[in-house]
Amino acid sequence: MQPKENRKNFADSIASLRLKWRKKASYYHRTTEKYIKFHIPDNSSVLEIGCLTGELITSLKPRYGLGIDSSPNMIEVAQKTSPDIKFQIGDLENLNIFETFDYVIIHDVIGYCDNLQKAFTELKKVCRPDTKIILIYHTYLWRPILKLAELLKLRMKWPKQHWLSTNDLKNLLYVSGFNIIAQKQQILLPLNIPVLSTFFNKYIVYLPFFRKFALHHILLFQPSTQRKNPEHVSCSVIVPCRNEKGNIEQAVLRTPKMGTNTEIIFVEGHSKDGTREECERVKNAYPDKNIHVFVQKGKGKGDAVREGFSAARGDVLMILDADLTVPPESLPDFFNAIVSGKGEFINGSRLVYNMEKQAMRFLNTVANKTFSIILTYLLGQYLKDTLCGTKVLWREDYTKITEGRKYFGDFDPFGDFDLLFGAAKLNLKIVEIPVHYLARTYGSTQISRFRHGWLLLKMTVFAMRKIKFI
Numbered sequence: 001m002q003p004k005e006n007r008k009n010f011a012d013s014i015a016s017l018r019l020k021w022r023k024k025a026s027y028y029h030r031t032t033e034k035y036i037k038f039h040i041p042d043n044s045s046v047l048e049i050g051c052l053t054g055e056l057i058t059s060l061k062p063r064y065g066l067g068i069d070s071s072p073n074m075i076e077v078a079q080k081t082s083p084d085i086k087f088q089i090g091d092l093e094n095l096n097i098f099e100t101f102d103y104v105i106i107h108d109v110i111g112y113c114d115n116l117q118k119a120f121t122e123l124k125k126v127c128r129p130d131t132k133i134i135l136i137y138h139t140y141l142w143r144p145i146l147k148l149a150e151l152l153k154l155r156m157k158w159p160k161q162h163w164l165s166t167n168d169l170k171n172l173l174y175v176s177g178f179n180i181i182a183q184k185q186q187i188l189l190p191l192n193i194p195v196l197s198t199f200f201n202k203y204i205v206y207l208p209f210f211r212k213f214a215l216h217h218i219l220l221f222q223p224s225t226q227r228k229n230p231e232h233v234s235c236s237v238i239v240p241c242r243n244e245k246g247n248i249e250q251a252v253l254r255t256p257k258m259g260t261n262t263e264i265i266f267v268e269g270h271s272k273d274g275t276r277e278e279c280e281r282v283k284n285a286y287p288d289k290n291i292h293v294f295v296q297k298g299k300g301k302g303d304a305v306r307e308g309f310s311a312a313r314g315d316v317l318m319i320l321d322a323d324l325t326v327p328p329e330s331l332p333d334f335f336n337a338i339v340s341g342k343g344e345f346i347n348g349s350r351l352v353y354n355m356e357k358q359a360m361r362f363l364n365t366v367a368n369k370t371f372s373i374i375l376t377y378l379l380g381q382y383l384k385d386t387l388c389g390t391k392v393l394w395r396e397d398y399t400k401i402t403e404g405r406k407y408f409g410d411f412d413p414f415g416d417f418d419l420l421f422g423a424a425k426l427n428l429k430i431v432e433i434p435v436h437y438l439a440r441t442y443g444s445t446q447i448s449r450f451r452h453g454w455l456l457l458k459m460t461v462f463a464m465r466k467i468k469f470i
Contacts (some may be wrong), residue, residue, distance in 0.1 A: 004070065004091065006159035007112040011052065011071035012158065018053045021156040027192035027270065031201060032136070032216070033059045035186055036105065038470055039134060039220070039427055041404050044102040047126055049092050050109030054078030057083055057105070063258070066097070081118060093120040097126050104133045111137060111161030120176035129227040129341065130397075132181070132223070132427045135219045137164065142215050154191070166217055179224040181429045182380040185214035204470050206377075216321040218426050227394065228315065230339040234261040235329065236314030236395075240296075240304035242269035245278045246442030251320065252282055252289060254328040258335040263290040263314055266322075267304040270296065301389075302415030309398055317398055319415075321389035323442075326435045333433050334392040343431025344397060347383065348390035352434035374460055378468050379424040384432055386408035387416050393423065400426055408466055417460075421467060 012140040014021075022029060033056060040046060040060055048057040050425070051067030052074050058081075066092035069075055078087045090096055091111055092106065104126060113119045121293055123133065138146065141164040149155035170180060171395055188200040188210065190352070204210050235258040248266070255264060266279040275297060294311060296304050309317055320328055326348055334346045350360065351368060368387055375386045401422030408421055423430060 002114045003112045003159065003161050004093070004114050007109075007161070008070040008091075010159050011222035012073040014207070015053070015071060015073035015077050016155075018074065019126060020179045022053070025190070026179060027197065028190040029055065031057070031187060031190075032107070033277065034470065035218075036060065036134060038425070039132075041400060041426065043403075045100040046103045046105065048095070048105040048107070049090075049095075050107060050112075051078060051087065052463075054082045054085055054087060056107065058082040066101070067101075068095075068097070074143045095122045095125050100126055100128045100427070101131060105136075106133065108138065110135060111163060112159075113162070116164075116172050117176060118258050120172060120178065124177070124223060129223055129225045130344070131222060133178075133219070133221050135169070136186075136216050137169070137218075138215060139213075139217050139249060140165065147233050166219070169219060173219070173221055176209040177224050178221045179429060181220040181222060182428050184218040184220070184380050185211040185219070186216040186218060187214055190215055201422050206468055222427075222429065224339040224341060226339065227344075228339065230259070230336075233259040233316060233339050234263075234314040235259045235316045235318065235335060236265060236308075236312035237318045237320050237328075238265045238267065238305060238308030238312060239320050239322050240267050240269065240301050240308065241271070241274060241275050241279070242304075243271045243273045244442065245271070245273045245275045247322050247324050248275065248278045249282050249285075249323060250324060251328060252286055252291065254324070255320065256329065256332050258332055259314070259316065259339070261290060261314065263292065263312070265294065265308045265311060266294045267294050267296050267308045269299065269301075269304055300414070302418055305415040305419075306402075309395075312395060314393055316392060317395050318392045319389055323440050325438050325440060326390045326411065327438065330390075330433070330435050334390065337431055337433060338392055344394065344428040345419075345430045347385070347420070347430060347432050348388035348435045349385040349432040350435055350437035352387045353436050355437040356439040358394065364419055371460065375420065377466060378460075379420065379430070381424065381430045382432075383430065387414075387419060388435070389416070391416070391419055393419070393428070397423070397426065397428060408462075420464065424467065 037060060045064040046057055046060055046062040048067045051057055051069050054067045065085040067078060067087045070091040073087055075087045093115055109432045150157040185205060188205045189197045205214050237255055252264060260393045268276045268279055279293040283293055294307060297309055305319055316335060318331060337343055337346045364374055368385055371386045372383050376383050404425060421448055
C-alpha cells in the first residue's frame, strides 16, 4: 500500500482521538501556528492542504479559508469544530478546486505523496502569480527521535512516509515551475521545557550550526510566472528632494520612459536653495512629460517616499534619489526585472561595481557591508546593499505593506528598512540589481555617519525582535 493510502486510512481511524493528541502536543502546535501567523497577513485567503481537523487554518482567521484532507472522518470533525471555515475531501495530487488563494499551506503532508511532480503541477491550479506557498516538512535527522516519541506515547503514531531532503524538494519545485523565495528552519525542542524550550526555539535554532538540526524545515515559494503583461504596465518614479536644485532637471531628462506611462513625482522637503521653485519650473518646461510636484507635509526621506507612493498611480513604484548618485538610466533594468517576474521587490546594489572616488566614504562602506550581512541573516534572503536608495516594487504589494505596517510601527525615518522588512514579512521575492554609484555633482550629503549609523543599528536590533526572535 502507498504512503498516501496509508495516511488516509490511519487518519480515518484516529479522527475522534485527534483533538486529545493535539492537546498533548499543544506547545508544538502553538509554536507552529505563531510562525505561520507571522507570514500570513490578516484578511488573506488561505488554503491548507492536509488540514486534519482544521485547527491551524482556523487559528489564522482568514478572510476566506479552505481546508482539504484525504480523510473523510477528519473533515467531518473539522467542519463541526470550525463552522466558519470551509472543508472538503481532497489531496495534493488531485486538487478538485477551481479558485485561487493568497496563501497555500502544506504542512507535514508532502512525504505522503506518491507522485511529487504531479502534486506540484496540481498546485498551480490554486495559484496566481503572486500566491505564496508555505511548505513545512520534517527533516530526516528527526526520524529516530519521532519514532521514540511515538513509543513513549508523546506523539501520535503516524504511517511511514517518504523522507525528502531540501535539495530534492528544490529540484522538484524548479522543474515544476516554482521560484524559491526563502528557506527557513524552526523548532529544536518540540516539548515545553520551561526556559530551555524558549531559549532554543527562539534563538539557538537560527544559529548556522544548529539550524540544520531543526525539526521543521520550511520552504517559501511561488509560481515563476509574470504577474502582468509587460505591455500593459505603467510606472511611477518617486524623487524625494531636499536642497537638490541643481539635479532636478537632469532627473527628468535622464529618466527613460518605461512601460505604458512613466510619471515622475517630486516630493520636496522644505529646501532652502529653491528646489521647490525649480521643480515647478521643470514641470512647466516639459509639458510632454507626466510630472507632479508635492511639498512634503512631514519630514525625512522615509516620510517623503510614503507621500510620493500614496500619490502614485503607476503599477510599478520606483524610488530615485535626487542626488543622482545612482544613474536614472539604470531604472529600466529594475523595471524589466520586476515585470518579467524575476522578483517582486527589486533592490539596488552599489557594492558590486567600482565606485567613483568620493562616492561612498570608507566608514559608510563598512557599515553598508555590515548591515547587509545582518539583514541577510534576519530576512532569510540575500542582500548585498540594504541602504541603496533605489528600490522598486508593485503598487499593490506596497498597499499590503502599508496595511501591515502596524506590526512594525513607524520606526524608520529613512524608509529603507521599512520597505525591506515589510517585503520580507509578505514573503516577496527580493532580487538585487547592481548599479554604478557616482559621486555627487551638486549639493552635499544629508547623511550623518555616526548619528544615523547608531539609529540604523537600533532599528536592526528592533528587527531582530520583530522578525527573527518572534
